[in-house]
Amino acid sequence: MTVKELQELVKQFAADRDWEQFHTPRNLILALCGEAGELAELLQWTSDADVEAWLAEPSNRQKLRHELADVFSYLLRISDVCGVDLEEALVEKIELNQSRYPISLAKGSARKYTELADPEPHGQITGGN
Known part of the structure; x- marks a missing residue:
């Protein structure tokens, strides 16, 4: 999928739930910060030496995938709402x-x-x- 197709997918997800009313630039940026914090929290107290082993664990890799997807989803939504060609x-x-x-x-x-x-x-x- 292209970036524009992904933006449309995320936009439709929000529209189907009538969430567009909440998707102001400010709210979306704050939500992005929250998701970035959740991403950082995954490895917050893991030493650099232990990251490879952490990533080798399938459940940890799945958590990472989900948090990255949340961050990416908000980036897509913010850029769409603000009219920025990402x-x-x-x-x-x-x-x-x-x-x-x-x-x-x-x-x-x-x-x-x-x-x-x-x-x-x-x-x-x-x-x-």
Whole structure:
């Protein structure tokens, strides 16, 4: 299915239940935050070393699938209600990030784009008298 078809599926699900009246941008964004919190909660106290084993457990993988689907569903619904072409927005943002994070500066670095051109470690003072 395409993004637009998925948006229509989620829209129809809401319409069939007369939930469109509640689907304001604000309400949907708050609901998305709640679902993102539920997604984060799945691994909140799991060490990085234990994540692979956690994911290998079928019941955990199913929980992850469901929470990811909830987050995606709200993203689809928000973009539809706000009239945002999600495919176009994603391509535009990736292009913007390609200019913000050129491979020559960003490869292997976790620094934010505003700090990439700075060769000195953050907080270091160089030169001066």
